[in-house]
Every structure is written in structure tokens, then in C-alpha cells.
Amino acid sequence: MRLTVREVILGLRRAPLLSALSILTIAFSLFAFGLFGLVALNVSRTLRTIEERVEIRAFIADGTPVEAVSAAVGDIAAFPEVARVDMISPEQALARARKELAEFNDVFDADVLPASLEIRLKPGYRDPKTVQAVAARIRTYTFVDDVRYGEDWVRKLYNIRNVAGATGLVLGIAFAAVAVIIIGSTIRMTVLARAKEISIMRLVGATDGFVRRPFLIDGFVKGVVGGVLALLLAWLAHSLMDRYLIQTTFFDRSMAIVGVVSGGFIGLLGSAVSVGRHLHEV
Amino acid sequence: MIRFTHVTKEYPRTGIALNDVSFRIGKGEFAFLTGPSGAGKSTILKLVFMEEKPTSGDVRVSGMHASEIKRHEIPLLRRRLGIVFQDFRLLEDRTAAENVAFALEVTGAPRDTIPSRVSRLLTQVGLASKGTSYPRELSGGEQQRVAIARALVNDPMVLIADEPTGNLDDRATRGIFQLLRDINAAGTAVLMATHNLDLVRRSDYRVIEVNRGQIVFDSADSADAAEPLPPTSA
Incomplete structure (x- = not known):
């Protein structure tokens, strides 16, 4: 192992320019991939925030006893898809309407706004089909006058999510493939630069494993260093974007570690x- | 120790390099492999250290058959051989001692034994005082001595030398040849490919002459043959 480490250090010292170029190539390949990851992360978070707004509103018929509604709230809250159920009285509905639509203040009257139930769904259950199914079940309660959940809006949101997911996957694979190809070619240059040494090793009876080991360590170390550089570049890009363009989220610690280790493995x-x-x- | 039995080697692009070649080299023997460029000498040597495999026929070296040997066994075979080339093949950024030590290190020799073995080998090839010199600081003859020292690190049964004097002047050639004789006298077989017919004539070692991929003369089985080698002005 000591000999292998020495060979790795010798290799770096022997061709410092090529080593620096390899690291920079790896760093920029991973940086491009990282930028894409950053965009994907922020798009996904934004979509998730929008998704959280998916809710079903069930309007309650006038004169429904409070006990019946409370029992229904308990029932609905027990649905596996449901995260939360809130009962909104006509007064609460009025307060909210006045706050959100201030220009129509003088039109609103507590009498025109019915009581309702606001049902929020758990993540993973906000697709149009599930929302529709839950809405249909709620509609079966006799005191429910009407159920609304913005059918069109939910469908469009879900379509956007699917397109973004599929595009992200394809682009992600393409970026990763380009990074692997570029990094592979760079490392191939290192291998070719040391072809004579490899042929000598083989002539004197070195096993393939022995020949391979320093290159594997070399590739891993360069990948990790390139990964750290790529992370710094991505952080710089994120900071500039955050400061001058739009507020964005950066990778959390575990994502950053996975990114750097992935660089090493590439x-x-x-x-x-x-x-x-x-x-x-040979 | 080395046995070729009806060996043919054909390359896809250049055609037949060896055609039905058979010979054997015994323990402790010294044999020259001669013939013009492209005759097949280097192909024979590559078959010996299993850089190439025969298209047909059998190559057996130190009990290992080319047709049966696994890729991972080839390094083990090469540790029983010493290989020397015309272009020395030394690592330019390592000293003479480091070049020799390198061969010991890659074969997993105990670290504490390496310095003394390197020193002994450099002394054996007459370079005791040149251990810290880099190849560029050595003459051609000295570089070839380093290459020979490296080839001897594992006490090989046979030393394979492909034109070891091809890049050297007369004086260095004589020195290297004498070194190979000494190595042979100590019990190591030597198979040496060479163009240098003067060298061949000056000794009474076995001569295997190759031409157009075939053995056209072998002094071992042609004791009564006529003079095999053409006159030379070299």
C-alpha cells in the first residue's frame, strides 16, 4: 500500500500540469452537472411548495348540526391520504376573504359565505386521480353541498411536475454521461503518459492488480478534489444568483458529501x- | 526449459511471422538467435515471455504452456525470466538503484531486503558507484547494465535479451557480452537475439538462425553443417 501511495504521489509530481488539467476537467464537468443539480433542486422545491397548496374544499349545507360536521372531520382525518382537516366557519371565511380580496370588502357579508372543510393531502397523494377520489368520497356526506379542488389547476401542476421530472432525469443522465466520458478521456491521457512505466511493470512481473491500483487511487483522489472544486464553484454561482437574481436553495450537507464522493467514484x-x-x- | 513445438504465429494484418518453428533451450544454455530484420526473432522472444500467444503449436516455458496459461499467471512466469531490450526501457526519473529496486518492489519483495539486493546486483554488473545516477547521466553501456541488473533481480532461470548491444559501440558491446557470459557461467540460461555476427563468431555458443519465419540453421542439430553465416564486413 505504501508503494502504491508513493507511486500515486510520484505520478502527480511527474506530470503536475497534466494532473492539474485532469483535476480542472473533472471539476468543470462536475460543476456543469452540479449547476444542473442546483436548478433541478430549486425547481423541485418550488413545485413541492406549490403542491402543498393542493387542497379540497367541501362546502357545508346551512343548518348542519355541528356534531355531524365534527364527526365527519374525524372520519376524513382518518383517510390515509389526508394530512389535515380544518373546519372554516362563515366568519373565518369572511375574515380570510376580506384579507385576501381587500378591494371587494364592501361586497362581502358573512351570510353569503358558507362554512366549509379544508382538507390537505399528504405528500404523494396530491396527484389528480387521488385528489379526485378523495373529493368523491367527501361528496358522499349528505351535508356537503359542493366540493371544489381546482381540478384543472391540479392537473396542470401535475403535468408540469411530470415534465420537469422526466426532463430532469434525461438531462441528469446526459450530464452525468458527459462528465464520465470527459473524465474517462482525461484519465486515459494520464494512463497513456505512463504507458512506458506500465510496460516495464508488466515486463518485470507486476500483476494487473498492482499496475491498476495506483491509477485507481489517482482517479479517486482527482475525482474527490475535482468534486470539492466543483462544489465551491457551484456555491459561488449560487451565492451570485441568490444575491443578484433570485433566491435559491443550495445543496444540504449530505447532498454535498454525496456529490463529492460521486466525483471520486466517477x-x-x-x-x-x-x-x-x-x-x-498491451 | 524453453520448448517450441511446431509453432506458427500469424498476425491478422502482416501475415505469418513464424512458420512451424521447433527448438528447445536447456538449463544453463547460451543461445544466439540470429537473422535479418523481420525474420521473426523478436516474435520468438515475445512468445517466450508470453507477450504473444502462438496461432498454432505449443510454447512451453518453465513448465507453463502458452495454450493453458491464464492471464494472471503470466506475471508469475515473467518473474522467472529476465528480459532486456535494445532501448534499455529504464524509467528516466528514477536513479539506477531505484530502477532496479522498482522491479523488486512490484514483485512484492520484503522492503528491508531491497537495498542490499540492489547493491549486490549493481556491483555484479559493475555499477556499484552509479546507483544514484539517473539514466541520462549514464552511457548507453551503463544503462544496459542497469537494465541487466533489473532483469536479474528475481534470479531468473533464463535471461532473454532482444538486441541488447544494438545501440552500443564496440567497447560497450564487448562489455555487455562479457557480462552476459558471466551471468551464464553462474548458471542462468541466456537467449540473445542479435544482428552482430562478429559477436556470434567470436564465441562457440549455440546459434539458431531464423529467416522468413523459419529456423534455417541450428548449430545444436547441425554439427556437420556448412558455415551458416554469410561473411560480414562489420
């Missing part, structure tokens, strides 16, 4: 493929 994979190919050619 480097390791690139090295394994490049050295493997070279060993089979």
Missing part, C-alpha cells in the same frame, strides 16, 4: 475503464 470508474482497456491492449 474518477475511480474512469480510471478502471482506461487502465483496463490499456492493459488489454
Whole structure:
């Protein structure tokens, strides 16, 4: 192991420019991927915030006994899809309407606004089909006059979410593939620069594993260093965007660690493929 | 120890390099492999250290058959061989001692034994005082001595030398040849490919002459043959 580490250090010292170029190439490839990840993260968070607004409103017929409504609230809250049920009295509805639609203040009257139930759904149950199914069940209560949930809006939101998810997946795979190819080619240059050394190692009886090991460590280390640089660049981009354009969220600690370690593994994979190919050619 | 039995080697692009070649090299033997460029000498050597596999026929080296050997066994075979090339193949950024030590390190020799073994080998090839010199600071003959020291690190049964004097002047050639003789005298077999017919004539070692992929003369089984080698002005 000590010999392997020494070979890695020697390799870095022997070709410092090539090593620096490899690290920068890895850093910029991962930075592009990281920027995409940042956009995807923020789009996904925004969509999730919008999704949280998906609610079903059940209007209650005038004169319904409070006990009946309270029992129904308990029932509905027990639905597996339901996160929360709130009962809104006509007075509360009026207060809210006055607050949200101040320009129509003089039109509102508590008598025209019915009592209602506001039902919020759990994450994962906010798709049009589930919302519709829950609404249908609520409609079966005899005291429910009407049920509304913005059918069109929910459908559009869900479509946007699906398109964003699919685009994100395809772009993510494409960015990752480009990063792996670029990093693999960079590491291949390192391998070719040390082709003579490899041929000598093989002539004197080094096993393939022995030849491969320093390159794998080299690839992993470069990947990790490139990953850290990419993370710094992404943070810089995020800070500038946050300050001058729009408020954005940055990766949390676990995402950052996963990103850097992924850089290491991409480097390791690139090295394994490049050295493997070279060993089979010679 | 080395046995070729009806060996043919054909390359997809350049065609037949060896055609029905058979010979054997015994323990402690010294044999020259001669012939013009492209005759097949290097192909024979590559088959010996299993850089190549025969298209047909059998190559057996130190009990291992080319047709049966697994990829992971080839390094083990090479540790029983010493290999020397015309272009020395030294690592330019390592000293003579480090180049020799490198061969010991990659084969997993105990670390504490390496310095003394390197020192002994450099002394054996006459470079005791040049251990800290880099290849660029050494003459061609000295670089070849380092390469020979490296080839000897694992006490090989046979030393394979592909034109080891090809890049050297007469004086260095004589020195390297004498070194190979000494190595052979100590019990290591030597198989040396060379163009240098003067060298061949000056010794009474076995000569295997190859031409167009075939053995056209082998002094071991042609004791009564006519002079095999053409006159030379070299």
C-alpha cells in the first residue's frame, strides 16, 4: 500500500500540469452537472411548495348540526391520504376573504359565505386521480353541498411536475454521461503518459492488480478534489444568483458529501475503464 | 526449459511471422538467435515471455504452456525470466538503484531486503558507484547494465535479451557480452537475439538462425553443417 501511495504521489509530481488539467476537467464537468443539480433542486422545491397548496374544499349545507360536521372531520382525518382537516366557519371565511380580496370588502357579508372543510393531502397523494377520489368520497356526506379542488389547476401542476421530472432525469443522465466520458478521456491521457512505466511493470512481473491500483487511487483522489472544486464553484454561482437574481436553495450537507464522493467514484470508474482497456491492449 | 513445438504465429494484418518453428533451450544454455530484420526473432522472444500467444503449436516455458496459461499467471512466469531490450526501457526519473529496486518492489519483495539486493546486483554488473545516477547521466553501456541488473533481480532461470548491444559501440558491446557470459557461467540460461555476427563468431555458443519465419540453421542439430553465416564486413 505504501508503494502504491508513493507511486500515486510520484505520478502527480511527474506530470503536475497534466494532473492539474485532469483535476480542472473533472471539476468543470462536475460543476456543469452540479449547476444542473442546483436548478433541478430549486425547481423541485418550488413545485413541492406549490403542491402543498393542493387542497379540497367541501362546502357545508346551512343548518348542519355541528356534531355531524365534527364527526365527519374525524372520519376524513382518518383517510390515509389526508394530512389535515380544518373546519372554516362563515366568519373565518369572511375574515380570510376580506384579507385576501381587500378591494371587494364592501361586497362581502358573512351570510353569503358558507362554512366549509379544508382538507390537505399528504405528500404523494396530491396527484389528480387521488385528489379526485378523495373529493368523491367527501361528496358522499349528505351535508356537503359542493366540493371544489381546482381540478384543472391540479392537473396542470401535475403535468408540469411530470415534465420537469422526466426532463430532469434525461438531462441528469446526459450530464452525468458527459462528465464520465470527459473524465474517462482525461484519465486515459494520464494512463497513456505512463504507458512506458506500465510496460516495464508488466515486463518485470507486476500483476494487473498492482499496475491498476495506483491509477485507481489517482482517479479517486482527482475525482474527490475535482468534486470539492466543483462544489465551491457551484456555491459561488449560487451565492451570485441568490444575491443578484433570485433566491435559491443550495445543496444540504449530505447532498454535498454525496456529490463529492460521486466525483471520486466517477474518477475511480474512469480510471478502471482506461487502465483496463490499456492493459488489454498491451 | 524453453520448448517450441511446431509453432506458427500469424498476425491478422502482416501475415505469418513464424512458420512451424521447433527448438528447445536447456538449463544453463547460451543461445544466439540470429537473422535479418523481420525474420521473426523478436516474435520468438515475445512468445517466450508470453507477450504473444502462438496461432498454432505449443510454447512451453518453465513448465507453463502458452495454450493453458491464464492471464494472471503470466506475471508469475515473467518473474522467472529476465528480459532486456535494445532501448534499455529504464524509467528516466528514477536513479539506477531505484530502477532496479522498482522491479523488486512490484514483485512484492520484503522492503528491508531491497537495498542490499540492489547493491549486490549493481556491483555484479559493475555499477556499484552509479546507483544514484539517473539514466541520462549514464552511457548507453551503463544503462544496459542497469537494465541487466533489473532483469536479474528475481534470479531468473533464463535471461532473454532482444538486441541488447544494438545501440552500443564496440567497447560497450564487448562489455555487455562479457557480462552476459558471466551471468551464464553462474548458471542462468541466456537467449540473445542479435544482428552482430562478429559477436556470434567470436564465441562457440549455440546459434539458431531464423529467416522468413523459419529456423534455417541450428548449430545444436547441425554439427556437420556448412558455415551458416554469410561473411560480414562489420
